[in-house]
Amino acid sequence: MGKRDVQKILFLIFFGSVCFLFIMEGRGSAVNTPATSRPVTRRSKSYGRSCVEAPSYFWQTPGHLTVLKIPTSREAAKSQIITNKVDPEHIALLVKNEWKLSYVTPLYRFRHTELKSYSKHLSAFIIAEKHQGVAVEVGFEAGFKVTFTSVLGLAETSEDAETVFIQIQSKPVFAAAADAPKVVWRGWLTCVNGDPEYLRALPPDFVSLPLFCTSGPESLTTLVKSWFERAFDCNFGSLALNSTTLNWLAALWTGCHPTCNIRYLKLSWSLPSQPPLDVSYTVNPQDAWELWNSIHPEESTDGRIDIKEVQSFMNGLETHFFRHFKIYLSAGMLVKVSTALGSAQLDGKIKIGNSDYITTLLTMLTECALLKMLT
């Protein structure tokens, strides 16, 4: 594949004296489509059954019709000292890395009480796979040690299954005896504020941990996935985010600025020009927050944010950019959002910067995983 000829322009804008003129759109109450759940009266030779109200999302749950709504409003990001709930050591594991996202279908007969034996099985599986077949190169990595741990406390509702963290350590053949084994791969399965209707509809044999985050070599990710597929009859698919999700994150994170300094709001666009143009747009956090506050006043009553407010916020940023550079960002694609609280990319890579806002991020990503699975 040839390398894309990309013209990179870095825009640094200080809003300072720039005036904002906003036509405030009527902010009616959030449009909440009522949950529709009606029993479908027809046969099912227990093959599961579903119906849709197109173009909504839906899934198979036996004998149920479940319609998944794309939320048009959500709660403002709230800071919570997560280390009060979750072991700080565990949290530290999640915060460091960049994670590649996948979605997973429900795990069949996964038990949190069996993690020890899963550790043993998975390491045996990896070793067996690495040594299978004569054409495979042998002998570089000597041993693998897999550890499964429950990260208790990340779950928000009683329907959420507890997060599971997996770590693979390896000791190279030529390492000295005293050398500590090196962590070569990390991954975790999680579910935070998963759609309760969906989770309740699953039979008790299934555990839904729809979001899978990995960090490490692709070959190990593939092995771990295929072990899970065999062990729990589940399937993985890659989880790319859409720009609506990125817009939401930009607004939610900006809203946190008064309580936690977000330091910067950095947005990257890719414009379909010839040659393609990548725009990196960094906004002063205070300016970004003031813009946000003019759309969604801090003291607004119910604390919920509507998708329309998020759109106005992004429009505001885009309009401002246009005024300076005569480039319509809306013609391109928002590909990355980052602040000190975290970052998220269109291709499904995230970083968690500040653990106190982890719940908001994971809630959103859990939702994306569920939607993607059922699209």
Place this chain on the structure above:
Amino acid sequence: MADLSNLTGLVSEPSGEIDSSVSSASNRSLRLAEKEKRKAEADPFRLAVKYLSQVEAGTVVRGNDELERNLVVVETVALSKGLPPEVITVLLDMALSLNAGTANCTRVLKFLIPATVVPQEAIVKGVSWLCVGKMPMNAQVLFVRWVLTVFDLIDCKDNLRSIYGFIFSFVMEENLGRQPFLTQLLALYKVFRPDLVTLSLPSRARTGFKNHNSTWKVALSAVQRKNKGAVLIDQSLDVKEKPSSRKRKLHHLAIPPLSSAFDSNSSKKVFRLQELQSFKELLENIHNIELPAQMGSLLGSSLALHYLDCVQDESAFLRLNFWLGHSLQEEFLLCPVDGSSDNTSEACRFLSTVLFSQQFLQEGFSSTESFLYKFLRVWDGSLLRPQILDLLSDIPLMPSFYVHKLLFEPMKQLYFTSTVFFKCSVIECLNSMLVKWLTWHSVSASDGGLDISLNSNSTMTMTLSGFMDSVMELVHFVGLLSSEGLRLENCHILLLNQSLAFYETVCDMFVKYSLPLIIMPPAGVFYPALFATDSISVDRLGYIMYRYRKNLTLAKKQEQQREKTPHISRNTYKEFNRNLQAMVNSMWNSWWCIPGSDLEIDKELIALSKVAEPWCRFDLIHHPALFSYAIEFHQRCWPERKDVDLGSIKTGKYWNWYMEFLFNQGFDGLKNFIQTNTGTAPH
């Protein structure tokens, strides 16, 4: 001892493919084969193998130049090209029997490099030599190591698996297990099957493997690289060589192999699906069959599908549907299909397997169904058309509102923007869907005829009226598609026939499927068929009208007999009578005027066409579809006549003869129609 006559010509040509030289030799003339044989006999490698196979116990080894010479010949070939399966069997047997001494045993094992596969029997025989207990420890160890090295090249492992117990006890009891490479392997195996490995293993030993078999592996991979293409090996071997993007793409379309769950309780006696060989075995073990680790693997085997048909476990079907839904979605909705033929054929095979399974179970999977609703909205109408349409026809019954919204709306768009052949396939698909719905209804309708129990062990029901609504929706939809389609395509003959085939199903819903619903074809289908230029369509219409009459008569009879009867609307009878009248009038009475019908043609307008006696143009003689038969009949009756006067057919006995003549042409539909409606029917 292996039959060496098999070896004729096996490795006679250094570059030749092994199999083709054998098969082609058998086809050639006897003389040529003889020549070939002589040539093969002269082949030093073959001669050497023959010699080695005949080495007997007690042969003097030391200073035996002949033995040495032959060993060198085979060794050279083995290391450069690898050994064919038969030769492996022969040599392994020779080596482990120690007929040529211990030193030569290890020597032979070291150059036993397979060119293609290792026959399972060779290994089984080898294990039996191990049990004889003559072999020294180092030879035993070497043999076990060799087996491990070539393990993935063993052609089939079922018999080998059944002697695992021997191998394990041997490895553990006979101190072979103290070999570090085996300790590690055993430790690994113990994780999966703790019941088979009783040895207690030091935890330190579990740190990993070293490459003990590197010389063999190097030789093997060198040989395999050379033989590439001809080598048939376990798929796991070349996984690494596939480009990763391709692998990932095809991954969704692979049906997983049948295998047991990791945590399968080995103490409980269960029968594993992958061990199932026959239907008889299935019946004998049906009470303790273990479901596989991945439910999707059931689709690959028809025996497993038999079992799936009796599985009552809700979770099992959910697992199957999760897998299938995920595969379909990843392949067809999330990954854009790049249109390469390779990929399409893979997809085609996958969908065909799904179709086969659905047809086997006589039921569509819900994941296929929900996939189709989504796929219909993005389908171009040509990608994998036969498979997609077949899958569509498997869509089970659902409430009419959803049928319309999810299925008919997107189908309508595709239908009106596609070619006439696509239109035909759509009508055919919907016909097949209707037949499936009706069949299901006639099987599962309860005696009362009002509520249909949807499943023996579920509480879900669909009322009869709900079912009828859906059927009505479907029939009206096809009515719309066919009449509009016929108009757009100038009454294309294929489309007309597909539409009539659909109405052949519709007209018999009451008699054949006991569904008290009779729906007449719209004028847009009826008249094109009545005035069609081909006799098949006219005959089909005759049959359809005849069946409608049967159905309506039965409904009427039931209505008179019992008070509580399914109600067929008066309008249906009226509609039928109008169609009947139109048909009888134009074909039989040479008379067009249908009082009170919507078909009033201005007489002056017809006069403008200057057609003589227009009212006769569609009778049984002048009808464009039957005209040629009338001419033929006329010629047979009056061969000497120069002027054709078709009117003379109508007179006297000729008319009856003409009728008989027509019926003998195979127009059973018309025959039934005419006989029932003119009172000449035998029954």
